[in-house]
């Protein structure tokens with residue numbers, strides 16, 4: 001093992017040369033202070049132990065071809081445990097990989113085997129579903145012989161990992177990523193996945209197979225990975241004349257475990273192979289620059305002919321902008337489809353300069369069919385499930401002249417009948433791809449399946465924030481719970497190539513031609529929302545051009561949020577649907593109407609577009625409780641958060657979390673490296689609250705921005721207030737969870753905290769005269785109640801605690817007095833169900849006779865859903881049987 005500190009090469013041979021020549025001018029010292037660039041670092045091998053100089057001043061690291069070392073107490077005793085040639089290599093690899101520790105072993109698979117030995121029986125590992133065949137084979141071995149559970153998931157969509165990560169029955173201790181994948185060149189967002197995994201499973205290790213990129217193009221440790229390995233057989237050595245694997249990490253504990261395994265099993269790299277690999281690494285940047293430049297030409301050539309080409313250097317490659325963020329180049333492996341396996345075999349067989357070979361990374365160009373070669377060990381059924389085309393051809397580009405490579409490929413395509421000449425004039429004949437019969441058939445089938453999606457109804461609750469609104473945006477804990485006023489969405493399938501959004505609350509309806517939507521603008525970051533990142537602004541801007549202007553300008557945000565989610569979740573299916581959304585919640589009044597709307601569109605889309613499986617159908621509302629798993633609710637919540645951000649700007653996430661999961665919670669947002677948290681609270685259920693809508697309209701986005709501005713301008717005023725609000729939330733939480741506290745102490749404590757929190761909110765500038773009027777009225781005798789604003793303030797709603805001994809007649813009088821003052825009241829309990837779902841096509845009561853006596857499935861009483869007054873929606877929903885809830 002070798003350790004470097006600092007990780008990047010800042011000590012240079014020039015330093016010693018300059019000082020021995022007495023070079024100490026300002027310019028030369030400035031120049032020397034700069035770390036070497038990558039190619040220089042590759043070419044310059046530092047001595048891991050400068051106190052131990054080579055006795056003859058050898059310019060190349062000697063091969064210490066010895067099994068044993070004489071004497072006792074020296075640095076080396078036995079080559080299995082350590083060898084100077086290997087130490088030089090490992091030190092060099094660590095330096096170019098931004099790593100503190102590096103290890104060299106006998107192959108890439110040997111490296112993975114060493115890493116897998118960090119796992120224990122009963123552990124779960126998440127791995128991609130487009131993995132190198134050898135990694136897949138080793139994972140199967142672990143599953144069968146070592147009691148390790150393996151989950152193959154689509155790592156291009158980080159949200160698909162959440163259900164397994166958050167499942168308490170799965171002890172996920174490792175996540176194995178490859179990006180770009182081999183051979184489909186799919187992109188996994190190492191940074192997003194690492195952050196997500198570390199948040200949900202801090203003890204899990206993120207392992208990245210970086211062979212396709214090499215440390216020259218991508219250094220995953222810089223993006224949050226814990227362990228990185230490369231098959232050194234590929235780009236690091238570059239000549240296909242040795243087998244090697246390297247492992248890098250920064251964590252001391254992992255380094256110790258890895259060193260122990262290598263020493264115990266004895267698969268450290270031999271001195272001779274260490275020498276060869278060290279020699280190869282010196283030219284890594286030089287080789288890859290050439291290989292990558294030619295790859296761009298080859299990819300473009302095939303793409304222009306009309307083949308489906310997988311290469312992250314091509315515009316439009318899915319995940320390209322994530323890849324560009326993680327890596328500094330597209331690499332030198334690409335793959336393309338011919339849509340005909342036999343045709344692919346003919347192309348591969350006809351190539352001359354492109355050698356038929358497994359592996360990649362060599363200076364010579366290679367061609368292969370992964371399903372027959374590198375990935376043949378994966379069961380054909382599994383290959384199909386993982387969308388690995390049997391006809392796929394992989395090209396690994398070498399350093400030959402690009403013209404020769406393209407000539408040879410062209411000759412092979414022509415000989416195999418994959419292309420034909422359309423114009424012989426010019427220096428290169430004009431060719432076009434010959435379409436296969438299978439392709440034409442497939443296209444017909446695709447057209448037929450469009451629009452065939454489930455119809456269903458979903459609902460989501462609003463919320464009341466008892467303590468901590470606004471402060472929660474800045475990392476303070478909020479105490480909040482769901483209320484029994486909900487938003488409802490009906491998703492209906494249609495067949496006319498259009499999608500409609502109907503918003504009766506805004507007297508608004510918009511219909512778009514699906515084909516005319518800007519599909520080419522759906523970026524991969526839009527398809528994989530992350531809690532800490534903002535929605536893709538350029539996509540939002542493009543969608544803003546597509547919205548239909550209604551009477552109320554606020555509807556624009558609702559439309560953009562809808563289109564953003566519809567397009568990001570549609571994939572290639574693009575179903576024709578109508579979404580009708582109705583709210584029993586007052587809109588823009590502090591009860592989380594935007595979050596409930598966001599959860600409705602998120603859940604309706606995730607289920608109708610088959611991203612989540614429908615829960616088993618139930619016959620009564622009671623049986624439907626917990627029919628939706630918390631894992632599914634987390635996925636719905638993640639997408640709802642994106643919609644909420646589009647509507648709100650910078651929400652904390654508390655509203656959508658309550659609207660998704662329901663119940664009552666203590667919620668803390670993660671800010672600036674401080675961990676967030678989410679805890680369920682149960683003490684709310686029996687407490688009655690009165691909500692009073694002042695009817696003064698306001699906008700959460702503006703109010704939240706106002707507090708943020710104030711925090712920036714007057715930190716000495718705002719920061720102590722935030723601290724006090726944290727203390728209020730902490731005390732409220734204690735009081736709600738302390739089973740020894742008497743009921744009367746509990747209620748009087750909450751009342752005191754309500755008064756304190758309200759005055760802090762007023763100091764933050766989000767109070768309003770109308771809210772003070774409600775506070776004063778409810779505080780008057782004979783009522784004497786305690787009230788605070790709830791939600792964003794500036795108008796909107798106030799919340800009042802109703803003590804247990806408050807009589808019904810007093811409550812009626814109070815409500816009348818508030819109504820006289822022009823306010824609207826709602827009595828609510830806190831802590832009911834999260835989002836719910838009613839699948840209509842599987843509901844037996846929904847089958848009726850259609851035209852010509854045929855049976856037809858319609859939504860249950862959809863007409864009543866559309867026609868009911870807002871206040872009647874809850875009664876309508878209760879009347880419908882078969883709801884499934886979180």
Ligand SMILES: Nc1ncnc2c1ncn2[C@@H]1O[C@H](COP(=O)(O)OP(=O)(O)OP(=O)(O)O)[C@@H](O)[C@H]1O
Pocket residue numbers: 487503505506554555556557558581582583586587588589590591592593594595597647648655698699700701790791792793796
């Ligand atoms: N039923 C609905 N149909 C369409 N859009 C809606 C609906 N309900 C809410 N919205 C969207 O949410 C916006 C209201 O969000 P806003 O954050 O201002 O209020 P709120 O969520 O009710 O209050 P708070 O965030 O303080 O709890 C509306 O302007 C609209 O864009």
Ligand SMILES: C[C@@](O)(CCO)CC(=O)[O-]
Pocket residue numbers: 465468469470471472473590592650651652653654655700704791792
């Ligand atoms: C004002 C605020 O704290 C609550 C809005 O309901 C904003 C947020 O948390 O997103």
